Amino acid sequence: MIYKESHILILNNIARFIDLTELEKQKYLSLLTEIKVKKKAYLMQAGDVTKYEYFITKGCLKVYTLDEDGVPHISMFAVEDYWTGDMASFMTKQPSRYFIRATEDSELLGISRANYNLLFQEIPKFERFYRILYQRSLISYIRRSNHGISLTAEERYIEFKKKYPKIVNRITQKDLAGYIGITPEFMSKIISKVNRM
Amino acid sequence: MIYKESHILILNNIARFIDLTELEKQKYLSLLTEIKVKKKAYLMQAGDVTKYEYFITKGCLKVYTLDEDGVPHISMFAVEDYWTGDMASFMTKQPSRYFIRATEDSELLGISRANYNLLFQEIPKFERFYRILYQRSLISYIRRSNHGISLTAEERYIEFKKKYPKIVNRITQKDLAGYIGITPEFMSKIISKVNRM
DNA sequence: GAAAAAAAATGAACTAGTTTAAGACTTTTA
DNA sequence: TAAAAGTCTTAAACTAGTTCATTTTTTTTC
Known part of the structure; x- marks a missing residue:
């Protein structure tokens, strides 16, 4: 059986932990929905009840909340081979507090709540x-x-660069500040300081 | 079948998500080890490879690391009906960076790595x-x-009190400071300020 | 139940990170 | 390809949280 690239990516991701038969692979793939989001478009917005959990096959997205002052706090960046979504809203059907927005043209595979639940009945290995x-x-x-609580912003930045070297170059400094939990101005200072070292 | 109190507690905890037959309950309980720790005693220390994952049936423990300056950063407080341990060390067999220490005389049920893995074979429902x-x-x-990254220390304290009203009264202010991520001195100031409001 | 040890409170001097504002640079859009 | 919008840098004044030192209060231990 020949699979398309995005399907190979998700099947390999799953094969890290469980083995599926050909039939199970096909059954699983049939439960997924293909989704495309253009750069700057929203995959979901605060107030929505999440319909899907997502696997990214191409691109980059940011998951974030806005505080009372409208300041964004970024919870994660999701790139190829990452899973994302708002699990709390997905599980409880409560409105989400998160926005998910593409920072590059992106492609995803989504599994709906109904199919997610069905999956466990059909293929308990999941x-x-x-x-x-x-x-x-x-x-x-x-x-x-x-670490968020015990490290300084500079230490968190150094850790992030070490842990996600490929993501650093794909996002703006402003978004990185929103992830590290500081202002863009202070992020700028940290970066110029760390680069000088 | 009559069960002892600690076994009723853990079986009820599990019954939130799955149903077990009498036979499965007995099989499961047979895989557990009873553990007692006196107040101030260590359940595990940094450098140890974790042997168990724990369920607390009585008492209170703190899970923490020490930074380079010897300052404790508390990751969680575990009381009755909570699960705890160091999952990273439990899974990878790498030495832990955590200490787990009883803040009251405590009783736990532990499952060893071997039994944890066996459990999934014997009762896949787990x-x-x-x-x-x-x-x-x-x-x-x-x-x-x-929240650690985006809220102020005062907001984190108020959240903690709201979320864990029963735990607040069982721990010292110093340990709470180690959880919130601030010095005991500043914790003291926040508490007196919040109480004045 | 007295002595010792640990926790909590208070205050003054300090530092990491914010705020506000303005100018330079880069990317997007029509 | 020009204008507009967004991003980055720098700097000065500010605030949340730290550090260090001392005293008071509470808990532990023998």
Whole structure:
């Protein structure tokens, strides 16, 4: 069976944790929806009830909230081979507080709530896949939540560059500031300082 | 079948997400180890390779790292009906960077790495249990990692009190400061300010 | 239940990060 | 390809949070 590139990417991602038969692969792919978002377009906005969980096959998106003063706080950048969405809204059907916006023309595969639930009935192995996926995300978010509280902004920037060297060059300094949790002005100072070192 | 109190607690915790037969309950309980820790004693220390994941049936523990200056950064407080441990070390067998220390005489149920893996073979439903458990933890850590970066210390304190009203009264101000990510001196100021309001 | 140890409060001097404002540079759009 | 919009830099005045030092209060220990 010959698969298109985006399908190869998602099947390889899943093959890290579970093995699927040809039939299961085809069944799984049939549950996905292809989605394209142009640069600057919104995949979702605060107030929406999330319909999908997403896997990115091409491009880059930012996930963020706006605080009372309208200042954006970026929760993650999602590029090829990343999963994203608002799991809280997806699970509870409550309106989301997040915006997801493309910073480049992007392509995604989405799984709807109905299909997500169906998936576990049809191919119970996916419980294992998501168990391991969430377990790993959890490990990295636990670390991030500690670092957000205990490191200085400069240390967080150095960590980010080390951990995501490929993402740094694809995003604006302003968005990086929104992720690190500081103003764009202070981000500018940190970068010029770190580059001077 | 009559179960002891600690077993009822853990079985009820699991029953939130999956249903077990009597036989499965007994099989599951047989995989657990009972552990007691006196107040101030360590359940584990940095450098150890974690042997267990824990469920607390009685007491209170703090999970923390020490930074280069020896300042503690508290990652979570675990009380009755909470799960804790160092999942990164548990999964990878790498030495942990965490300390877990009892702040009250405590009782726990531990599952060893071998039994954790066995569990999924013997009762595959547990993949689902852990999938949902990790999914929910993930949602709350994503929120916490954003708040750590975007809220002021005072806002984080107010959130903590609202979210964990029962824990606030069981821990010292110093430990709370280590969780909020500020010095004990500044914690003291915030508390007296918030109480005055 | 007295002595020792740890936690909490207070204050003054300090530093990391913000705010506001203005000018230079880069990207987008018509 | 010119104009508009957005991004980046720099700097001065400001604020949230730290550091260090001292005293008071509470908890632990024998």
